[in-house]
Amino acid sequence: MKTVKVGSVGLGRLGYEHAKNLATQVPGCELAAICDVDANRVKEVAAELGVPNTYTDFEEMCKNPELDAIVIVSPSFLHCQQIEIAMNHGKHVFCEKPLGTDVAQCKAAEKVIEAHPDLIFQLGFMRRFDKSYAEAKRKIDNGDIGKVVLVRSYTQDPRSTIESTLKFAPHSGGQYLDMCVHDIDLIRWFTGSDVKNVWAIGGVFEFDLYKELNDADNAAATIQMENGAMGFMFTNRTHAAGSNVETEIIGTHGTLRIANVGAKNLLNIVDEHGSREEYYPDFMSRWHEAFVAEMVAFTGHVRDNTKPADLTVYDGTAVSEAAYRCKESFETGKMLPIR
Amino acid sequence: MKTVKVGSVGLGRLGYEHAKNLATQVPGCELAAICDVDANRVKEVAAELGVPNTYTDFEEMCKNPELDAIVIVSPSFLHCQQIEIAMNHGKHVFCEKPLGTDVAQCKAAEKVIEAHPDLIFQLGFMRRFDKSYAEAKRKIDNGDIGKVVLVRSYTQDPRSTIESTLKFAPHSGGQYLDMCVHDIDLIRWFTGSDVKNVWAIGGVFEFDLYKELNDADNAAATIQMENGAMGFMFTNRTHAAGSNVETEIIGTHGTLRIANVGAKNLLNIVDEHGSREEYYPDFMSRWHEAFVAEMVAFTGHVRDNTKPADLTVYDGTAVSEAAYRCKESFETGKMLPIR
Amino acid sequence: MKTVKVGSVGLGRLGYEHAKNLATQVPGCELAAICDVDANRVKEVAAELGVPNTYTDFEEMCKNPELDAIVIVSPSFLHCQQIEIAMNHGKHVFCEKPLGTDVAQCKAAEKVIEAHPDLIFQLGFMRRFDKSYAEAKRKIDNGDIGKVVLVRSYTQDPRSTIESTLKFAPHSGGQYLDMCVHDIDLIRWFTGSDVKNVWAIGGVFEFDLYKELNDADNAAATIQMENGAMGFMFTNRTHAAGSNVETEIIGTHGTLRIANVGAKNLLNIVDEHGSREEYYPDFMSRWHEAFVAEMVAFTGHVRDNTKPADLTVYDGTAVSEAAYRCKESFETGKMLPIR
Amino acid sequence: MKTVKVGSVGLGRLGYEHAKNLATQVPGCELAAICDVDANRVKEVAAELGVPNTYTDFEEMCKNPELDAIVIVSPSFLHCQQIEIAMNHGKHVFCEKPLGTDVAQCKAAEKVIEAHPDLIFQLGFMRRFDKSYAEAKRKIDNGDIGKVVLVRSYTQDPRSTIESTLKFAPHSGGQYLDMCVHDIDLIRWFTGSDVKNVWAIGGVFEFDLYKELNDADNAAATIQMENGAMGFMFTNRTHAAGSNVETEIIGTHGTLRIANVGAKNLLNIVDEHGSREEYYPDFMSRWHEAFVAEMVAFTGHVRDNTKPADLTVYDGTAVSEAAYRCKESFETGKMLPIR
Incomplete structure (x- = not known):
């Protein structure tokens, strides 16, 4: 099973849950990088979970050629711009809900995703x-x-x-x-x-x-x-x-x-x-188990190069x-x- | 325990349920009269339940001086006029829902009931x-x-x-x-x-x-x-x-x-x-048990000359x-x- | 519906429940007599439930020719002898559990009941x-x-x-x-x-x-x-x-x-x-409802002269x-x- | 987190479940070897789960110095002798229920385990x-x-x-x-x-x-x-x-x-x-989740050199x-x- 390397941004409560799941609960996944504006928190979590690459700048993380995919768990107002940055660096993207903080942002995100038909995008509707x-x-x-x-x-x-x-x-x-x-x-x-x-x-x-x-x-x-x-x-x-x-x-x-x-x-x-x-x-x-399952699904899509059939950016907008x-x-x- | 004598109008499905309950399940109650436009049905039910007085004309029943109270389970469009007839003959009234088939009827029924402050009125919200x-x-x-x-x-x-x-x-x-x-x-x-x-x-x-x-x-x-x-x-x-x-x-x-x-x-x-x-x-x-209980309550009000505290004609209108x-x-x- | 007249013995907690049910909850039944060694309690309950005949001596009650049936809710050690007395006076009997306080008593009760094949006997397994x-x-x-x-x-x-x-x-x-x-x-x-x-x-x-x-x-x-x-x-x-x-x-x-x-x-x-x-x-x-239902069944058996098909004295013994x-x-x- | 290397014996229905769990669901665990008498089944499962070492002889597997622990999911009559072989080669042991097929076997297993106080033993009471x-x-x-x-x-x-x-x-x-x-x-x-x-x-x-x-x-x-x-x-x-x-x-x-x-x-x-x-x-x-959890616990004990507090060989015997x-x-x- 090919290992999927993931970088995750945001280490708040849910960000930490995703990071820990990616590091320990998702077979065939390596949490290869984490990013947060709080450098101490990054250091702390990296030590606990054994994450090799750490960042306080999101774009820097996206430049890491090792990474297959980015998981976005940052504050909502950053979601859409981070989707764009990550995709522009050729990364598959998982983004937590909400897609954006207004409908205009969502529409802009649609354009970005449509411009990268080869990249996988999955929204965090874990239910x-x-x-x-x-x-x-x-x-x-x-x-x-x-x-x-x-x-x-x-x-x-x-x-x-x-x-x-x-x-x-x-x-x-x-x-x-x-x-x-x-x-x-x-x-x-x-x-x-x-x-x-x-x-x-x-x-x-x-x-x-x-x-x-x-x-x-x-x-x-x-x-x-x-x-x-x-x-x-x-x-x-x-x-x-x-x-x-x-x-x-x-x-x-x-x-x-x-x-x-x-x-x-x-x-x-x-x-x-x-x-x-x-x-x-x-x-x-x-x-908890649904959070793990959505990451298993996402990394599976990345590994197999398939797209989530019915969970698209348009659902996020709607x-x-x-x-x-x-x-x-x-x-x-x-x-x-x-x- | 003073026996309360009741006359019941309407012998459809729910009318029969009420009649049977009044005759057999309500302590201290006597089903003394029944009325329906279908004379055969009246005869049949009277025989089964041992009801002494039978009518096909509602007002005739209301003239019976033995009766303390009338239970109305007739078609909805008759409710309001039957309330009026019964009260004009000095009878306490239990009326099945709905109070009337339009709001004007309900308002008219309010007036009738207000005109007879000594009579008890209870609506069939059995739940x-x-x-x-x-x-x-x-x-x-x-x-x-x-x-x-x-x-x-x-x-x-x-x-x-x-x-x-x-x-x-x-x-x-x-x-x-x-x-x-x-x-x-x-x-x-x-x-x-x-x-x-x-x-x-x-x-x-x-x-x-x-x-x-x-x-x-x-x-x-x-x-x-x-x-x-x-x-x-x-x-x-x-x-x-x-x-x-x-x-x-x-x-x-x-x-x-x-x-x-x-x-x-x-x-x-x-x-x-x-x-x-x-x-x-x-x-x-x-x-079934709620239908019995509401009749126990109604006949109790009649016997004790008390009024249902929070189940009035105004609830029916509202x-x-x-x-x-x-x-x-x-x-x-x-x-x-x-x- | 022929009225069944019942005399009930024992006015303890369960005895009172049965008496009240017989007096108020069982259609076609009249609680025509009650008996207890406590004369004050007899008077009190008779007043509350409107019972016309009162006794402190069980056999005296059984001599009352008006009574169709006796309900026994006395202390257990009296059950078997009271069954005998009641049946010797030609009364149908309902007896609370247990049938007797030892197996010998139960066997003796069987003999009594077998000796009165025309009388109905029902045991208080209300479940x-x-x-x-x-x-x-x-x-x-x-x-x-x-x-x-x-x-x-x-x-x-x-x-x-x-x-x-x-x-x-x-x-x-x-x-x-x-x-x-x-x-x-x-x-x-x-x-x-x-x-x-x-x-x-x-x-x-x-x-x-x-x-x-x-x-x-x-x-x-x-x-x-x-x-x-x-x-x-x-x-x-x-x-x-x-x-x-x-x-x-x-x-x-x-x-x-x-x-x-x-x-x-x-x-x-x-x-x-x-x-x-x-x-x-x-x-x-x-x-409560099962206690009522067993009395409805018992008085029904008395009225219709049928026997409980599968609830016999032998069940009590076994x-x-x-x-x-x-x-x-x-x-x-x-x-x-x-x- | 130190990786715990496990060899598993028995690839029947439950053996396969354990093997798959060890290979894919237990963080920090590597399923480094599998063993079964059916060489084709061994080959098949090794290919599916990416297991590097394969055996048809249990003792050969136990000789593999890479392995920290052995998981026994073989037929019941083999349990006790395999516990002995594994421990004699210095391996920690997880053994499926039952401990043995008679009490004498269980007692013998107790002796083996007592002779290796430094080795961890855990029984498969997954509930x-x-x-x-x-x-x-x-x-x-x-x-x-x-x-x-x-x-x-x-x-x-x-x-x-x-x-x-x-x-x-x-x-x-x-x-x-x-x-x-x-x-x-x-x-x-x-x-x-x-x-x-x-x-x-x-x-x-x-x-x-x-x-x-x-x-x-x-x-x-x-x-x-x-x-x-x-x-x-x-x-x-x-x-x-x-x-x-x-x-x-x-x-x-x-x-x-x-x-x-x-x-x-x-x-x-x-x-x-x-x-x-x-x-x-x-x-x-x-x-399923309990099977995973007991393996997480077992590999955790191996990693941390702790013993299951209240799940010992004596429970198996009793x-x-x-x-x-x-x-x-x-x-x-x-x-x-x-x-």
Whole structure:
């Protein structure tokens, strides 16, 4: 098995997760380089994971001829320009969500990727790589539940981590861009259709900071798809029981539900609180295996020179467009067409 | 315990259920009279249940001085005028949903009821009398889940009964009036607030008859409440697994879910289909105990001369208004304010 | 519907439940008499439930010619002699479990009942009247799970009521007679076979009183049936989460599980403890509907002059024999044949 | 991270799983050698996984000075002698269950391992490395459920694979040795105690071949532990719904249940069969991650020169002793002390 050499940029919380996975969990992959503006952090992680090449300048890393591919886990506003730099140096690119911080950036990224048809590009919609979500998709494609009528998807963050969430809130882009993009991606993926109209509502039920930000701590959006299917998303920052992402797909002949009870493991606990299942404490532990699986898939594409069939830059743009429209709908109180 | 004597009008499917419950399941109640336009049916049911007085004319029944109360389970368009007749004869009234077939009728019924402050009036929102729904309400009122943020409520009819459903469809008033009124009632009850804006979407995914009726076989509505809480309803005619009514109440400190798995009984079956729970085959078996409980409550109010604290004619009007607005939103494609 | 007139003896906790059910929940039944050694309690309950005839002497009640049937909910040691008295006065009899306090008593009761072939006798194994248990039996009889291989049945009492449990413990007969008789009945019923060998183990894990009583606070028994099927029972006094009775029937083609999660109602609660279901707080609330259903069945048999097809005095004897053998096995440490 | 070089013997179904995991899923591990009597299979697997050294003679492989450790997945009767050969060549050893095919072999293996105190030995009780089982153990050790009273553990094989199971049956050692050893290990691990008495029952309910083998297709065993705790095991070859391993630990203050519903993934399916969860199709897919985790642990011990704290050769002997006693109990019909 040919070794795929990867350079990764960004060593924040998720950046470190990806770096560690690339270094230790992805067969046939070598984490050959890391980059971050924080030189100390680079040194620290390089020592821990045995990474031979370290950078504080992204373009310098891209010049390294050893590297086959670049993994981008930097702040969102850098994504599009780093895609361009990496591709201009002939590197395959994996980019974390969101593709860009506005639709114009996404459109520009499309142009860059179209200009490099020989290079592989994969977006970080890791939920698709979760075993349960992947099996749901297979069952849908197999016709097990008939036509898809409604996709309901929740992304709920635990109250227990609210302090760090509030600290991050002013730079998060708000609920729809930060949290709902994954749900929008799932709704598009499972319905096989594009967003037509959105109406987004919600409010501040507990944490006043969100009022100052013109944002919500509990928010929802209803989506009408081009093909008539429906989507409903709900997201909040006040979930009592750990991290909860659950999705339901109602079809004309059956319904699929993913993680509609606590899903930390197969353990059921009976005690004075009743019969109960615990939730994952945070999104990182929930999605660890999916994060690994998407990197296995990405390095596999690089090795075999194949492209992700249905996870393209256009999905990134479409999701961003819908998220922005939700934000606008929330802010104006209006039901809005996608364009 | 003083015996409460009841006369019941309407001996259709639900009318018969109520008559039988009144005759055999409600302690301290005597089903003293029944009325239906179908004289044979009246005779048949009277014989089976041992009912002494039978009528084909509603007003005649109301003139019977023995009767304390009237239970109305006739076709919807008769509800409001029968309320008036019964009250004018001094009878307490229980009326099945919907209160009226349009908002004007509901307003007229309000006037009638206001004109008889000494008489008890109770509406047939039986879900509130289901043990699980009642306990959810207690927990909410007790503050167990903090502020109510979102109420999601599904009413799904089984595919297996689609033939009779289709036959009834042209006279049903459509999904929002026929199915969603219970969900709207629950959203108002659990949020403690009134409807502000609605957006209703959906479509015909399988049964073309609904296209002719300008109706949907799968429909949803998103509701924004006056206090900022949110509601989401979904209803369909194509549920693969029996009758499914499930409701979720998300609060700032916890979530309550009612019947989010098959709920027919406590039986779990493991076979070649996996580990599974069955659903109730139809709504009648699902709500049998609630139908009894609401009659126990109603006859108790009559006996004790008390009024249902929070289930008034105004709830009936408000729910009807919202259901009509959902219908209009669905038909026009617009998000609409309640008035 | 002919009214069945019943006299009930014993007004303890369960006796009161039965009396109230007979008076208010059983259509076509009149609680025409009650009897208890405590004259004040008799007066109190008669007033509450409107019972016309009151007694402190059991035989006096049986002499009342109005009465069709007697319900026996007195202390266990009186059961067999009261069956005899009632039947000698020509009354149909419902008797709570256990049939007798030793096997000799049970055998004597058999003789009495055989001597009155015209009278109906029904034993208080109310679990068979629970909807979920009844449906399990139907599915088994229908062949849905093939041959029955193993029946596992748990009867767990809540810690929260331990004080009253300990007070009652010296007079309870011990775990096997007090708790397991219902499980033994279920194992015989579901396997359709008789007990062949038993081995009972257990111990005192928390409440030292049970040591003094040569009893256990956590006990199990494994049973081999004549037809080769297996039974496993577990019972304890330390269940953290309310009252728990659960039963599993493993067949060669499928498995049925009754109440293997918290079963108080259809409510699922998500809070800081995870996703959870609550248990019934005590056995009385768990079995309320089954207690009513067994009285509906009994009075129906009396009215229609039919006999319970498969719930006879011999079941009572067989269950008692097995329970005594479990007790002996526990005390001696030996695996024992039934006789 | 120092690379640990491993040689693996046995390329049957489980042997291949281990080889593939060692080659591709265990960071810091190199599968440097494989051995099997089937030279073609060795060549085939070596090509697929890129293994540099291949053998058909086990001792030859052990002579390879490059290898740090040997993984034994050969037929059971070879385990003990291969442990000796490997250790005599200075290799650390991982050995699949069972330790030996009789207790004498296990005792001999103990002597070998005691003679090499510097070498690491780990047994293949992979269930302990499953996330859910590991968390159950942590909660028990943490006192979350008080004293452990009863461990119930089921190992059920799917009917769908019965043909290959029947083929393997004559050489399997029977239900207790082949299936229950994992359950016995769990009972000892969770109760923290040794087996005192066993009673094993069961029979042939469907597949007559087991009669010829003096074995059962459905079998159970009840175990009394030295400390008074109890164990109940059930195993069969006729499970309708895929592979099912579930375990329940009842303590004085709480109960833990692992996989008591279908556990293939987080997907719940609602269709005409009700609301359901699917099971893993076979044990290999159920335990894949645990198989990887035990190898990560083993190679970690080799790298760090530490010993598995509580998974020693003596556990292997104790489990084998108990399994043999269960077999003898089943064959003689007697309850038996462990020795």
